Amino acid sequence: MKERLIRQRELTARLNTYRDEYYNQNAPSVSDAVYDRLFDELTELEEETGVVMSNSPTQTVGYPVVSRLPQAKHDIPLLSLDKTKLISELLAFQDGRTVDFSLKLDGLTTEIIYEGGLLQRLSTRGDGDIGEDITHNAEAIEGIPVQIPYKERLVVAGESFIHCNDFERLRQKLVDSTGKPYRNSRNLAAGSVRAYNSAVCAKRCVHFLPFAVIEGLPEIEAETDSKRMKLAKLTEFGFGRVRSIQFATANNDMMDLHIKVLRDKAAEEDLPIDGLVMTYDSISYSRTCGRTGHHFKDGLAFKFEDELFETRLDHIEWTPTRSGEISPVAVFDTVEIDGCEVSRATLHNLSFIEGLELMPGNRILVSKRNMIIPQVEENLDRGDFSMEVLVPSLCPCCGYQTMIHTTQKRTDGEQKLTKTLFCHNPNCASQNLRKFVHFVGKKAMDIDGLSEATLEQFIARGWLQDFTDIYRLDNHRDEIIRMDGFGERSWQRLWDAIQKSRNTTFERYLIAMDIPMIGNTASAALGRCFDQSLRAFEVAVDSGYDFTQLPDFGETLHNNIHEWFSVEENRILWEELKPMVNIEKKETAMSVVQDNPFVGKTLVVTGKVEPYTRDGINAKIYSLGAKAGSSVSKNTDYLICGENAGSKLAKAQALGVAVLSPAEFFRMIGE
Ligand SMILES: NC(=O)c1ccc[n+]([C@@H]2O[C@H](COP(=O)([O-])OP(=O)(O)OC[C@H]3O[C@@H](n4cnc5c(N)ncnc54)[C@H](O)[C@@H]3O)[C@@H](O)[C@H]2O)c1
Numbered sequence: 001m002k003e004r005l006i007r008q009r010e011l012t013a014r015l016n017t018y019r020d021e022y023y024n025q026n027a028p029s030v031s032d033a034v035y036d037r038l039f040d041e042l043t044e045l046e047e048e049t050g051v052v053m054s055n056s057p058t059q060t061v062g063y064p065v066v067s068r069l070p071q072a073k074h075d076i077p078l079l080s081l082d083k084t085k086l087i088s089e090l091l092a093f094q095d096g097r098t099v100d101f102s103l104k105l106d107g108l109t110t111e112i113i114y115e116g117g118l119l120q121r122l123s124t125r126g127d128g129d130i131g132e133d134i135t136h137n138a139e140a141i142e143g144i145p146v147q148i149p150y151k152e153r154l155v156v157a158g159e160s161f162i163h164c165n166d167f168e169r170l171r172q173k174l175v176d177s178t179g180k181p182y183r184n185s186r187n188l189a190a191g192s193v194r195a196y197n198s199a200v201c202a203k204r205c206v207h208f209l210p211f212a213v214i215e216g217l218p219e220i221e222a223e224t225d226s227k228r229m230k231l232a233k234l235t236e237f238g239f240g241r242v243r244s245i246q247f248a249t250a251n252n253d254m255m256d257l258h259i260k261v262l263r264d265k266a267a268e269e270d271l272p273i274d275g276l277v278m279t280y281d282s283i284s285y286s287r288t289c290g291r292t293g294h295h296f297k298d299g300l301a302f303k304f305e306d307e308l309f310e311t312r313l314d315h316i317e318w319t320p321t322r323s324g325e326i327s328p329v330a331v332f333d334t335v336e337i338d339g340c341e342v343s344r345a346t347l348h349n350l351s352f353i354e355g356l357e358l359m360p361g362n363r364i365l366v367s368k369r370n371m372i373i374p375q376v377e378e379n380l381d382r383g384d385f386s387m388e389v390l391v392p393s394l395c396p397c398c399g400y401q402t403m404i405h406t407t408q409k410r411t412d413g414e415q416k417l418t419k420t421l422f423c424h425n426p427n428c429a430s431q432n433l434r435k436f437v438h439f440v441g442k443k444a445m446d447i448d449g450l451s452e453a454t455l456e457q458f459i460a461r462g463w464l465q466d467f468t469d470i471y472r473l474d475n476h477r478d479e480i481i482r483m484d485g486f487g488e489r490s491w492q493r494l495w496d497a498i499q500k501s502r503n504t505t506f507e508r509y510l511i512a513m514d515i516p517m518i519g520n521t522a523s524a525a526l527g528r529c530f531d532q533s534l535r536a537f538e539v540a541v542d543s544g545y546d547f548t549q550l551p552d553f554g555e556t557l558h559n560n561i562h563e564w565f566s567v568e569e570n571r572i573l574w575e576e577l578k579p580m581v582n583i584e585k586k587e588t589a590m591s592v593v594q595d596n597p598f599v600g601k602t603l604v605v606t607g608k609v610e611p612y613t614r615d616g617i618n619a620k621i622y623s624l625g626a627k628a629g630s631s632v633s634k635n636t637d638y639l640i641c642g643e644n645a646g647s648k649l650a651k652a653q654a655l656g657v658a659v660l661s662p663a664e665f666f667r668m669i670g671e
């Protein structure tokens with residue numbers, strides 16, 4: 001209990017700081033997704049402990065205003081909206097009633113008061129009760145009539161925002177209060193409508209669209225009891241309209257469709273949105289719904305899952321890997337995601353690129369899945385795709401003819417074809433260099449001082465044909481000492497490191513051989529099975545040992561080992577290198593790796609995570625110093641979601657638990 005209260009206090013303080021940065025300074029230091037996650041955590045804690053602090057952000061909206069602008073008190077408070085990310089919750093909210101489902105514009109809540117047909121006051125929401133008077137900017141914001149044909153008191157609430165295109169253009173030349181480019185159009189809109197000088201505001205292309213009539217138009221209310229009809233009436237006064245769809249029945253599929261239609265509309269009209277809003281159309285029913293300190297209960301915001309960032313694909317980089325596969329990487333105009341500048345993302349393989357119809361120059365949407373790995377999610381300019389134009393016919397490294405391989409994979413009983421690009425030149429310089437980089441790497445022979453750049457130079461001079469040449473580099477000692485950036489001392493250091501690497505382990509030796517899929521885990525299992533003896537392992541291979549009898553060793557791994565040893569070149573390397581090294585025997589007890597992001601965390605696995613069995617992957621999790629849980633709860637830190645995932649995925653999403661694909665998980669532990 002005490003711990004939870006401490007966390008609660010900490011969250012309250014943190015969220016309030018973020019709110020101040022966001023609402024008063026227009027310069028948030030964390031992303032909305034991060035803010036929302038912490039907000040949800042606090043809400044849950046408050047429910048559990050039954051304790052709510054007076055300054056809790058769940059009880060109030062916005063943040064007390066601190067500005068030189070005059071204050072503006074709202075007779076009827078302007079509140080926020082309850083939020084969900086789940087369609088099921090939208091359906092539960094709708095529950096057979098007529099609702100309006102509209103774009104949630106990402107800008108600043110703005111209230112306008114008219115009396116006698118004239119605009120009296122324009123103000124911001126502030127903390128819901130007291131906002132800032134920004135009447136001086138009324139004429140600098142597009143879409144706000146200053147005179148209307150309606151003579152009674154009218155109070156309209158709506159959003160002041162900046163179109164995406166305008167924002168892109170403006171952000172090139174403007175910086176926020178911390179001196180950095182604006183993160184999103186909301187922050188710029190907020191800064192602009194609160195500018196002291198209306199000439200400044202006028203240059204920012206701010207637009208206003210109404211989403212609610214707070215006071216006035218009682219005759220329409222009496223006649224139709226409809227929020228939508230009231231909003232429609234505003235168009236006769238010169239206001240624009242937020243896109244919305246009205247319906248009274250819905251199911252999952254229909255909701256999917258509505259969401260898609262609205263999102264497409266927003267994209268088409270270049271509107272910045274951060275979700276959609278569902279609200280009961282009936283005014284009388286809405287009144288019975290009540291409110292909290294934070295929101296009225298007649299509406300619900302649907303926030304989109306992942307934050308997506310629009311950018312432009314500049315080109316695709318093709319890099320041969322040590323296996324000969326040429327892996328594509330998207331290089332795009334830099335976007336800032338959660339404080340990181342991102343300009344590259346893997347495109348996996350040709351099928352992935354084909355699926356997105358990616359061509360250089362296309363506008364793309366990029367996300368950081370689970371805040372970790374950048375991912376190209378969508379192409380906004382499909383239609384001009386051409387595999388022939390896009391894919392290099394010659395290896396960018398060696399000029400050898402490339403080849404496209406098609407492999408079949410079964411998922412959910414469906415055959416999936418995956419196309420990958422290959423360079424089959426065994427002497428491809430890039431592949432060769434990468435093999436050396438792998439060989440000297442930390443997990444393999446661990447030779448300090450042989451950086452990629454150094455290796456490249458040694459290879460270019462012909463000193464390194466195969467790995468064993470590393471242990472003969474002293475033949476070139478004099479030349480190396482004379483090289484730029486080298487000298488007696490650095491040569492000695494390098495040579496010492498090379499000598500040191502001769503004392504190695506069974507696992508390192510095996511990893512250095514680069515047998516496909518043999519990394520930390522598999523080599524450790526083999527080490528245990530063959531008592532750290534290279535000789536014993538080799539004898540087993542020669543006698544056709546069935547490796548599938550080892551825990552977590554499948555058909556593929558078994559074949560990889562036998563295939564590797566059947567290649568003469570590999571066999572020669574294995575034999576030549578063996579006498580050059582000394583294999584240390586080591587304890588066979590499972591060692592816990594301390595240096596990974598999962599230490600102390602709880603991980604749950606669902607679906608199939610190749611090549612592991614469930615027990616195997618759980619053992620792996622324990623070996624990381626983490627805990628393997630069996631079901632998803634709010635104590636779960638990560639869900640590793642393999643193929644054929646079940647209900648755990650939905651549960652994790654509902655609880656906001658970070659979800660990792662097996663590939664992401666392995667990458668994070670460096671496999
Ligand atoms: N990054 C940060 O540090 C930070 C800090 C504070 C808040 N935030 C963000 O702001 C959110 C909270 O802000 P909020 O309280 O303004 O809530 P909100 O922006 O999530 O939703 C409520 C607002 O949506 C707007 N809206 C737009 N279109 C609408 C429509 N069609 N109908 C009704 N309302 C519509 C209204 O102005 C309303 O006030 C958080 O969820 C978070 O995403 C971020």
Ligand SMILES: [Zn+2]
Nearest residue numbers: 395398423428
């Ligand atoms: Zn090549």
